[in-house]
Amino acid sequence: MNKPFAITLNVGSSLANKTGSWRSFRPAYVNRLPPCNNACPAGEDTQGWLFHAESGDYEAAWRHLTEANPMPAVMGRVCYHPCEGACNRGQLDSAVGINSVERFLGDEAIKQGWKFAAPAAETGKRILVVGAGPSGLSAAYQLRRMGHQVVIFEAGPLAGGMMRFGIPKYRLPREVLDAEVQRILDMGVEMRLNTKVEDLLKTMKEEKFDAAFLAVGAHIAKRTAIPAAESAKILDAVSVLRSMEGEDKPMLGRRVVVYGGGNTAIDVARTAKRLGAEEAIIVYRRTRDKMPAHDFEVEEALQEGVMMRWLSTIKQVGEGAIQVEKMELDENGKPVPTGEFDTLEADSVILALGQDVDLGLLNGVPDLSFEDGVVKVGENMMTGYPGIFAGGDMVPSDRTVTVGVGHGKLAARHINAWLAGTTYVKPPKKELATFEKLNTWYYTDADKTVRPMLDIIRRQSTFDEVQGGLNEDNALFEARRCLSCGNCFECDNCYGVCPDNAVIKLGPGKKFEFNYDYCKGCGVCVEECPCGAIKMEAEAS
């Protein structure tokens, strides 16, 4: 075309005009720390694995998840999911059911027989892990992944520690636990059951261990001095729950009183119901809202007919009856006796007043320090004795499976570094993706999927699992409720809303780049990024 000068122009020629020079602020993609990840004691990259689950790639999701936690099927049942408490979606409608998706992935992995990959290379280092509970298994798994030889010494007859001996079957079916333990062993981890370490240093020397991770559970029930008749039947919760795993089920009688307010108290009371007790009464010295037990467990227990007697202490245990004293709360919320008494019928009293750790294996190990019955460790999870690390119930912290798994993972990293003569440095913590950083307009209203519950009759009479799992449909739905806080989930918004076409879409999984040749720095992309994964920075002057 013989185009007239100036009036008629060749298309797209404005690319010669680099409007990026107009900019005084520039957008930059960031990865912020989602609150769920931040809250996870096991350090799971929740948002990261949900991203895969959203697209239905469950195996990728599971593999991403198990980088932090080798037992998602267990965790998806027993974790008290602090992630959900922190979830930003909770401020929109209800938190994402992270725990239920995790369980779905765990169950799917068992169903599909997904295995962990063998380590890339062997380091030749030998590490002793004491205790096959969550923390020990977690450490063993992580260390094995790093290529170390791992031997677990477990004093008990079966692996699992408190997961097996502390958590009732109706919350954690044993075949699930067995499957996830076995998968760790399948990586080449050696397990020695019924093997109690009596002298740690000796064992390490004899078997040429280069380091040890101690993860002995708190199996010893705390006692309290209650005047009791000789014939009074007083048991402890740990023993009751442990005996559930053996041949002979405990004899508890028709009326069972459980003393304590923690999760173990709830577990044992619900177990008592299932064993046939007509009455299972929890006696607790404070009120429901002060109970350490999780509220949903209290609720489930109440649904199953467990009774609660708040503001009461047991003063005396007689034969077939106990005497309780009513309490009241003072100004500080502390219970104080009132001097009023009551009598309850009770065939047995189960004490659920907390547990201690058996630290006998540490006899003769120098340079250790202790606090409240547990061993003190440094930031690197190492005790005062070089090469001996500890975690889980053995060290000062919350005693949950999730914390234990987290300790195992962290300790493994430190052990690995220590063995190499280096120090493991945690990556700096990213800025938290708080609710204010999101543009939540873009998320559709979608309420949480409720997991199915076993019917009440069967809950009261069997040890079948109370809470069901999600099917694929609703697991997918639930995964897709994730807001992907602080991390790009490729919604294309920045790409679309840029008035200057200054965002380059790199293709699926590759995310985006800014084309600073044309970006004028208007900030629309930042404002309209749903998940808060872009920030504005001043141009270097």
Next chain:
Amino acid sequence: MLKQCEGSHAVAEAVALSRPEVICAYPISPQTHIVEGLGEMVKAGEIKDCEYINVESEFAAMSVAIGSSAAGARTYTATASQGLLFMVEAVYNASGLGLPIVMTVANRAIGAPINIWNDHSDSMSQRDCGWIQIFAETNQEAADLHIQAFKLAEELSLPVMVCMDGFILTHAYERVDIPTQEQVDKFLPPYSPRQILDPAAPVSIGAMVGPEAFSEVRYLAHAKQMQALELIPKISKEFEEIFGRNSGGLVRPYMLEDAETVVIALGSVLGTIKDTIDEMRADGISIGVLGINSFRPFPVSAIRRALSHAKRIVVLEKSLAVGIGGIVATDVRMALDGLDKRIYTVVAGLGGRNITRSSLHRVFRMAMHDQLEALHFLDLDWNIVNKEVDRERTTRRSGPIAENILRDLGQTKSNVG
């Protein structure tokens, strides 16, 4: 084929033979009969593959024409007077964008006072708009010029305005030789646009041009019009070869060779002037006439050449540049720059005032004797004018001029019974 028909009809037939693809129509006297005729022909299927669009204003008419021409369609419209003024912004735009639209202007006065009769004020107001402006002397020429106009417009990629006197030509029945389709097809090839809106080869048309290039763009527009000075005679010659008659061209000399006095005029008045000159020649007077066919571009050299022997020039024009006088005369003066010739401006025929042989005789003779003032208004009624001037001098609110004049003229008289 010879035909006795109305001028508008002859033009409509010529346009139809030119195979237009888009016709924009908006009524305004005296061009209406042309688009009426075309409308009927399109509806009857006599013009094939043509969109006839009844628009809502002249502004829209030219705007639609801009769109269709830019999109590659041969486009035609017609207007006059106020209509031309209403479309002015688009008129300039069409030429600025170099779109080969052909438009008839059935010349008519411009109000106020509103006046539907013929003069050249309308197209003269657009003398600088960048369109080629050619004037028809007869209906035959009007018809022929439209066929030539499409060729001219499309070769240069410039719009062409064919000016013909409203009513005097548009509404006159006279003999016109309507060409055959074969002749027209042989003369006028299908439209091959110089630039086009086409998804297959996209361009941006109508960019904003700043001080850095605007002068160049304007100069190029001028240069393009200058090309028409060569193209118009060439096309006229090609036309003659196929159609067997001379039509168009830049200028039309009549009795010029030895003429001491030369009258210059545009359009249909040339016929009356020629008759007058024949009579004066019969009386032995040395006078001739030069018709200007192409007013834009203004054929400076051709005019200068044609007038080389003339002693005096009378520019008779149907328009008035208020505040100076002649529009055409100004251009003629430029053409004769440096030559020693008397130039008289005669403003005539405003708003349909008849230009009669007797009046022409009078002014031409006055000019011959150099008794004519430099700016003369033909047949001006000084009685009325002086009365009004007096009235305005004495009365602040003297009222509307037109009404005052009508009052002075009194009732139409009848000398019967």
Next chain:
Amino acid sequence: MFQVRIHGRGGQGVVTGAEMLSIAAFLEGRHAQAFPSFGSERTGAPVVAFCRIADKEIRLREPVMEPDALIIQDATLLHQIDVFAGLSPNGYVVLNTNRSFEELGLGELFKRFRPERLITVSATDLSFKYVNRNAPNVPMLGAFAAASGLISLKSVEAAIREKFSGKVAEGNIAAATEAYNIALAAKEAAHA
């Protein structure tokens, strides 16, 4: 060159009459020019149209001021405008009326003109008779053809067929023919 001026009122086909006259002349191989007195006149207003007939190209564009013939389609105009302005003593007048010039009070005036060139015809009656409307232009043309001998009735018929078709054309031709015959008879009577 022969120049005709037609007077009438808006709606009476004055302009069409001039055009048909030019067509008729054209069909006889002559040059002709017809044009109205360009106005925006509405129905009933006085209207003028012109026609020039010549053997060579007609260049003149001024209105007909000295007509060789007048066609007056409405006698009521006689009292309102100077229809006879410029008419040469040898000029023709064809007047639409069912009365005589004397009855119309034009006797004195007409002494200036040649009596055999002054024709009256009741064109309105004829138009009602043949086309059932007040369209005197066509019969007037027939009468003019007879009065002036400038064009043949055949050419008038052909011109009518260019402007009209079917029954209207046939009716108009019949009206023109009767007017032609009336005018021819009157002309011969005047000669006698």
Next chain:
Amino acid sequence: MGHQDVKFYQTGTFTVGNRLLPPEQRSVQSEIERTNSLNSGHRACQGCGEALGARYAIDAAMRATGNQLIAVNATGCLEVFSTPYPETSWQIPWIHSLFGNAAAVATGVAAAAKIRAQKAGKPLAETRVIAQGGDGGTTDIGFGCLSGMFERNDDVLYICYDNQAYMNTGVQRSSATPPAARTATTMPVGEHPGNEWGQGKNVPLIAMAHGIPYVATASVSDLRDLEYKVTKAMNMRGARYIHIFVPCPLGWGSASCDTIKLARLAKETGLFPVFEAEYGEVTNVSKIRQKQPVEAYLRLQRRFAHLFGKTPQLELIARFQAMADQNIRKFGLLGEDKATVGFPGSEHK
């Protein structure tokens, strides 16, 4: 809701893209291969809503027509910032003629396209036409041509990018300027600061009164709805009109990053009803999702700053709220309410 064919996922529903959707359900703007009809390097202000709206609309039309598209542009910001010599940002055949004639020029382009198709023996034009202009070029100076194009039912989609004033010339009032707004010709001084409270000129409703096949309003804050409407319009023949709400940071005195937010608030307050109409009757309304008080919208704009001075103009704010509430009632913008707006439908229906 406006348009939502797909039951979207719980994330990314209102976003431009969604990696989880099958490709055919993705927005035009999410495509790597989108046309970018309005290319980078244009000279629009930071955060220009009109630049965004134009690319959204034209890219969608390009997809809908298989790239057989010609655009006609009225004078205005869009034209000036996109085609200053020697560079153009357009990637499609595009013409700018004048301020007030875009609709008529488009009519001409459509006529030429129709004839071209006719000559090729095709019943309908293959090349489709969009005319586009700002609110000044549409609701004021170009209104006559627009109405003519509607009345003839020419095969043109006219898109008005409404930023509520003459921004190109320095923010003067247009007939689309909201009441009380500050512009260069309606300064916030005197007894009645800002623009007068008139009856307004609702061009979408006027367009509907022409009984044309399709009229819609859309917003840069709802891309999918916008793309759906442009696509739908391009799949129809005859005169069509889409009025797109495009905030202007310069003229409104808003932060450049708030462009889409303001568009969203205009819809969620009810001040800008988003709907579609066929043959003069409202057929679909985008419901308000999270109803907002008008203050939320007004406060972000300096052109309304005089309403929120030391003594807030509560009465004027209440009048705005009343306007919004009237829209909500009239168009049924909440819940299950039905629109009551409509003009006698044409028999074409």
